[in-house]
Amino acid sequence: MRYTDIAIIGGGLAGSTAAAMLGRAGIPTLLIDPHQVYPFDFRVEKISGDLQLERFGRTGLAESVLRSATLDGENWIARFGHLLDRQPSRQYGIMYDDLIAAIRNEIAGPAEFICNKVVDVATSSERQKIVLSRGEEISARLVVLANGLNVGLRRMLGIERLVTSHCHSISLGFDFVPVGRPAFPFAAMTYFSERPSDRIPYITLFPVGNRMRANLFTYRPADDPWLRAMRRNPVETLNAALPRLRRLTGEFDVAGDIKIRPADVYVSTGYRQAGVVLVGDAFASTCPVTGTGTDKVFTDVAQLCNVHIPAWLATDGMGEEKITAFYDDPVKTECDAWSNAKAYSFREISIGSGPYWQAQRWARFLGYLGRGSLRRLQRPQASPARPADHFRQRPHAADRA
Numbered sequence: 373m374r375y376t377d378i379a380i381i382g383g384g385l386a387g388s389t390a391a392a393m394l395g396r397a398g399i400p401t402l403l404i405d406p407h408q409v410y411p412f413d414f415r416v417e418k419i420s421g422d423l424q425l426e427r428f429g430r431t432g433l434a435e436s437v438l439r440s441a442t443l444d445g446e447n448w449i450a451r452f453g454h455l456l457d458r459q460p461s462r463q464y465g466i467m468y469d470d471l472i473a474a475i476r477n478e479i480a481g482p483a484e485f486i487c488n489k490v491v492d493v494a495t496s497s498e499r500q501k502i503v504l505s506r507g508e509e510i511s512a513r514l515v516v517l518a519n520g521l522n523v524g525l526r527r528m529l530g531i532e533r534l535v536t537s538h539c540h541s542i543s544l545g546f547d548f549v550p551v552g553r554p555a556f557p558f559a560a561m562t563y564f565s566e567r568p569s570d571r572i573p574y575i576t577l578f579p580v581g582n583r584m585r586a587n588l589f590t591y592r593p594a595d596d597p598w599l600r601a602m603r604r605n606p607v608e609t610l611n612a613a614l615p616r617l618r619r620l621t622g623e624f625d626v627a628g629d630i631k632i633r634p635a636d637v638y639v640s641t642g643y644r645q646a647g648v649v650l651v652g653d654a655f656a657s658t659c660p661v662t663g664t665g666t667d668k669v670f671t672d673v674a675q676l677c678n679v680h681i682p683a684w685l686a687t688d689g690m691g692e693e694k695i696t697a698f699y700d701d702p703v704k705t706e707c708d709a710w711s712n713a714k715a716y717s718f719r720e721i722s723i724g725s726g727p728y729w730q731a732q733r734w735a736r737f738l739g740y741l742g743r744g745s746l747r748r749l750q751r752p753q754a755s756p757a758r759p760a761d762h763f764r765q766r767p768h769a770a771d772r773a
């Protein structure tokens with residue numbers, strides 16, 4: 373039997389971040405995950421926006437981890453084939469496996485990584501027991517369940533998943549390459565849907581190293597033939613769905629595999645229990661279209677590791693009243709509610725029918741156009757949508773190191 377203060381089950385974004393934070397705080401921690409190196413997985417591929425970066429900053433890891441990512445610097449906002457705005461932008465592109473590797477690099481003693489799978493967990497208001505697949509047992513004061521979508525261990529504890537929206541959206545990830553020219557004329561671009569009937573809220577193009585990565589989202593059923601068409605003839609299918617995208621990108625091709633991933637929106641139930649706390653996707657998911665899953669992860673982990681765990685360890689026991697303080701934390705509940713509301717409002721504003729949603733779409737279009745025009749007036753030198761090859765020339769962060 374090994375003894376520790378904190379046992380974290382799952383070394384994805386939430387678990388690895390928590391382990392690095394607790395190690396820095398000098399709290400004995402074991403992080404358990406079956407993969408020594410996180411395998412390729414289509415999940416978040418960029419950390420972006422001031423709010424998300426601020427939330428990442430609260431973990432204390434952002435600065436070092438983002439050195440492995442690619443900063444865009446400017447993002448074009450476009451719709452109907454028109455460039456509406458060229459926003460200064462802080463999108464840091466990084467593939468999920470590289471993100472987890474960079475975070476795990478920050479894990480230092482007294483936090484340790486154990487490469488194994490947890491097969492059993494038993495909790496109480498005093499000590500918790502975990503069993504690994506190799507038979508080893510771990511005794512911890514607290515279990516942090518950060519095992520993402522895997523429901524097996526939660527069921528053992530009587531925690532269930534309530535799906536509030538089945539196949540809420542589908543995300544597609546692929547490499548987007550210029551044809552007949554060395555580079556695209558933009559560092560990054562967000563292109564909004566042309567027609568609600570296409571059921572595409574937007575496509576976002578952003579640099580990851582020397583590649584231009586595309587994340588395309590759609591509100592379609594998982595068996596929609598359109599997804600098969602995207603796999604077989606991605607360029608033709610995309611051009612049919614967003615016919616004026618090419619005006620801005622020029623001719624393009626799709627390289628490599630197309631990753632397609634449906635996402636449910638769910639929340640856990642029965643989680644208020646002694647000895648165990650759920651973070652990240654293990655607690656609740658959101659819709660990838662909102663780009664707020666990592667906001668939830670960083671908020672959960674920062675509040676847990678900065679505020680609650682140090683307070684819980686200061687006194688004996690790990691009763692339900694301690695754990696409940698985390699779930700009722702106003703910073704966490706506000707972030708969860710904001711993200712969840714966005715999952716539904718984004719869908720409505722993208723595909724909702726009727727005059728109200730049509731008006732909302734036009735208001736958003738005019739808002740971007742207005743901001744873009746104002747920016748052009750303020751910075752006349754930035755006004756022409758000048759093809760630039762700065763993206764091609766910008767080396768990947770890792771190449772610069």
Ligand SMILES: Cc1cc2nc3c(=O)[nH]c(=O)nc-3n(C[C@H](O)[C@H](O)[C@H](O)COP(=O)(O)OP(=O)(O)OC[C@H]3O[C@@H](n4cnc5c(N)ncnc54)[C@H](O)[C@@H]3O)c2cc1C
Nearest residue numbers: 382384385386415416490519520543652653660663665666
């Ligand atoms: C397609 C897609 C696109 C997305 N895009 C965005 C985006 O643009 N912006 C954004 O903010 N968010 C986005 N998200 C959401 C974001 O990726 C997730 O919220 C986040 O990755 C969740 O991290 P996690 O650590 O909770 O789960 P995971 O990363 O899934 O980690 C779970 C870990 O638990 C481990 N595990 C499972 N079972 C066991 C066991 N029995 N024992 C030990 N370990 C175990 C697994 O090996 C894994 O390492 C996206 C999600 C998807 C699916």
